[in-house]
Amino acid sequence: MSRTAVNRLLLGVVGAVLLVAGLLVLLGGLDLYRRLGLDPPSRWPLASPDRPVLGVRARTRWEDRSWWWPVVIGGLSLLVLGIGWWLLAQLRRSGPATVLLPTPGVSGLRLRLRTRALEEAVESGAVVLPEVERVGVRLVRGRRHPRLRAAVRMTPGGDPAALAEHFETGPRTGARASLGLPELPAELRIRVVAARPEVTGRQHRRNKRPRVL
Amino acid sequence: MSGGGGEPLAGDTPADPAAEPAPKVPRLRAPRTTAAVVVATVLLILAVALLYDVVAVRAGQPARQWRTDLADELAARHPDDLAVLLGAGAATLLGGWLLWLALAPGLGRWLPLRPHGDTAAxxxxxxxxxxxxxxxxxxxxxxxxxxxxxxxxxxxxxxxxxxxxxxxxxxxxxxxxxxxxxxxxxxxxxxxxxxxxxxxxxxxxxxxxxxxxxxxxxxxxxxxxxxxxxxxxxxxxxxxxxxxx
Structure with missing residues (x-):
């Protein structure tokens, strides 16, 4: 599962837990069950504003059972490990360090290319394309194959469709073919350098902007 | 799209612009790294503190002040207490916001182009x-x-x-x-x-x-x-x- 999917799933779980807990307390505290004529089941938590949020009896209900403390401590330990892994996954570099290249016809040889070398090769191929001002290329993990992620700054008045076509037929195809990779998909993010910063969007709040002399 | 090529010209030209965006290009999805770092850090601090205190109490030490205070407050206050309601409201808003972060695609400032081969621009x-x-x-x-x-x-x-x-x-x-x-x-x-x-x-x-x-x-x-x-x-x-x- 990709990092994006893991992050979104876990954020969703945490958010759902907070949302449900908050809503339960709000429903009970504002006595909305009675006002709306709802009849919660008998074991429903926080159904009435007259009982404490977490009473002593509820908190210590299973304290004398033999399984309670091992389960609490084990569960908390798993939680700490899992969250620690989640946090470390954010800090890790998002791409592989090397790319394994196919070696057809040669057995017993594992050929690896440093990711940075591939990134630099694609960068130097892309920066000489017409209308390109600046390029940054990263190799990130993809679903099955690694994928190139290129951020390009295009000169004003450029043609983004032509730029994408040039990138596809030039550096990307060249890198894929020369490495003999079966697939090397790419993402291209194009920004445009504004020729006249005073007329491009975002600055629409005032008709006349103050001039600083 | 290729099937439309055999149609008469008059029917072809209006159909072309409608048919071209047919391969649906998905929106970019933000990885939500910052939100994950913040949420994971907060949860890690809470979980480690709780685990440490639980183990310490099991080992015979007295419980920390914050945990006894929290337990006393939760046992004393009722759900219609103002502080409890405010806390629940904050938790609801925060939970809704995290759910929004989890579900919304994000990266709204990037507009995808039609694909060129294997390049998604x-x-x-x-x-x-x-x-x-x-x-x-x-x-x-x-x-x-x-x-x-x-x-x-x-x-x-x-x-x-x-x-x-x-x-x-x-x-x-x-x-x-x-x-x-x-x-x-x-x-x-x-x-x-x-x-x-x-x-x-x-x-x-x-x-x-x-x-x-x-x-x-x-x-x-x-x-x-x-x-x-x-x-x-x-x-x-x-x-x-x-x-x-």
Whole structure:
């Protein structure tokens, strides 16, 4: 599962837990069950504003059972490990360090290319394309194959469709073919350098902007 | 799409623009790294503190002050207590916001282009605005303009004697050259001075020489049909079409 999917799933779980807990307390505290004529089941938590949020009896209900403390401590330990892994996954570099290249016809040889070398090769191929001002290329993990992620700054008045076509037929195809990779998909993010910063969007709040002399 | 190639030409041309965006290009999805770091850090601190204290109590130490305080407060306060309600409201809002972060795609400023082979390109919204502004600024009769863009539409307010319909036609060609994967509406209107007086003459002498009335009429029709909502174009459309005939 990709990092994006893991992050979104876990954020969703945490958010759902907070949302449900908050809503339960709000429903009970504002006595909305009675006002709306709802009849919660008998074991429903926080159904009435007259009982404490977490009473002593509820908190210590299973304290004398033999399984309670091992389960609490084990569960908390798993939680700490899992969250620690989640946090470390954010800090890790998002791409592989090397790319394994196919070696057809040669057995017993594992050929690896440093990711940075591939990134630099694609960068130097892309920066000489017409209308390109600046390029940054990263190799990130993809679903099955690694994928190139290129951020390009295009000169004003450029043609983004032509730029994408040039990138596809030039550096990307060249890198894929020369490495003999079966697939090397790419993402291209194009920004445009504004020729006249005073007329491009975002600055629409005032008709006349103050001039600083 | 290839099946449509055998159809008669008259049916083919209108079908083409509708058929081209058919391969649905997905929106970019943000990885949500920052939110994950913040949430994971907070949860890790809470879980480690709780685990440490639970183990310490099991080992015979007294519980920490914060845990006994928390347990006492939770046992004493009722759900209709103001502090509890405020806390629950905050938790609800925070939970809803985290759910929103989990579900919403994010990266709204990147508009995907139609794919070129294995390259999935996207252009940034301000970049599209800059391209349109650069193109419009060199058109005759445009003195000043503002471009506002969101995911669905571009709104251009121009000052000057230029005819908004012809500016819109030129900009639509520029926008089509960007080959965005999704539709982006384009509304051009005149703002401020130079709105009525200079509009007709300048556009007539400056636009493409032949077939002037036809393009003028079709452009006015297009702008009236397209941007029906904005105040600027709706009244102007019929008046302009009548003048051309």
């Amino acid at each position: 996207a252009i940034d919204r301000a970049g599209v605005a800059a391209l349109l502004a650069d193109r419009a600024a060199v058109l005759p009769g445009v003195e000043h303009l503002k471009v506002r863009i969101n995911r669905r539409r571009v709104r251009i307010a121009l000052v000057g004697p230029a005819d908004p319909a012809s500016v819109q036609r030129q900009l639509r060609a520029e926008l089509a050259a960007v080959t965005l994967a999704g539709p982006l509406r384009l509304d051009v209107r005149t703002a401020g001075r130079g709105r009525r007086a200079g509009a007709a003459p300048v556009s007539e002498e400056e636009s493409v020489p032949q077939e002037q009335p036809v393009r003028e009429g079709s452009a006015a029709r297009g702008s009236a049909a397209k941007g029906g909502a904005p105040e600027g174009t709706a009244p102007e459309g019929p008046a302009r079409g009548g003048g051309g005939e």
